[in-house]
Amino acid sequence: MKIIYTSLLLAFVTFLCSSKAQAQQKDSLLSQLSVKWQNATGYALKMAELMPEEYYDFKPVPEQMSFKEQMVHIAQNIQWLSNSYLMNGGTVPKLDAENLDKAGVIQVLKDAYASGLKAHQQLQASELDDIVKFFAGPKTKRQILILLHDHQSHHLGQVIVYLRLKGIKPPPYIGW
Template sequence: MIKQFTFLGMFLLISSAAMAQQFSPKTAFLEKWENSKNYLLEIAESMPEEQYGFQPTEREMDFKSQLLHIRGNMLWLGTTHFSEEKFDRKALQENIPQTKAATIKVLSEAFDYVLERIKATDEDDFTREVDFFAGRKSKLQILNLLQDHVTHHRGQLIVYLNLNQIEPPRYVGW
């Protein structure tokens, strides 16, 4: 009986540890980030190149600018809070992609950049607080902001597609 209990206890302990690792904030983010990338790239592909300048109102960004804004935010947060590199905001204004294909390429690269920075971040580092314009925030909060910002602007892009009678790609949640 003791041997069975010990084996069962050991199995549960190992299973719990494996599940905790599998469902950590980092692994959950990485899975969601990859799906978010694929979904946004599908949206970017759905809009014809001649409509990349579409903007529903004067106070809103056009389709392409929305994509580049998402990219800039990813590079800013990914660099500033998950690397030792210095973020160069001016570099975003240089070599602005001129085509749909080039825009999608730099957007995809920005997703990959963040993915690699987060993969390289130690799990314990997500509890560390950093200075942020909205006050001190944990790196976990910065992760949430990264995804929330993409979601916010992706929602706008879905409206842009609908306004142009283009059916958006099927939603991907996880």
């Protein structure tokens, strides 16, 4: 009887630990950031679509990037961080904002955000503390991942101002 009780207790504890591990895996930082990234993708694309093509070269002041340059800069940075630091060795396409129309800008944004999502999905939790050589000094992949989110948010904030200056209401914010 004692053996049966001990076996049942051991099986129950194993089940609880397994369920907790599965729940943590499904609700990990990487899975949460992947969902956030997909929402950021939709948010960025809505802004790119809202701005009429005639205003893609608009600059609030001469020393600022144009709307188009902002969007291409976001795409280029996503490709660079994702492919060079998070996925180790992917190609970073050279993007030239001057030769892109609105449809081309939207496509490079789609491609870049897809690369960013791929980086989120391929990155393992065990790799987050891996060190990479970065221009600002050694950084962990966790820091690069945070930078990836922060940088695109920073520039999308500027893009919101561009839309407002042209009398266009930006889409509602999607955070999570």
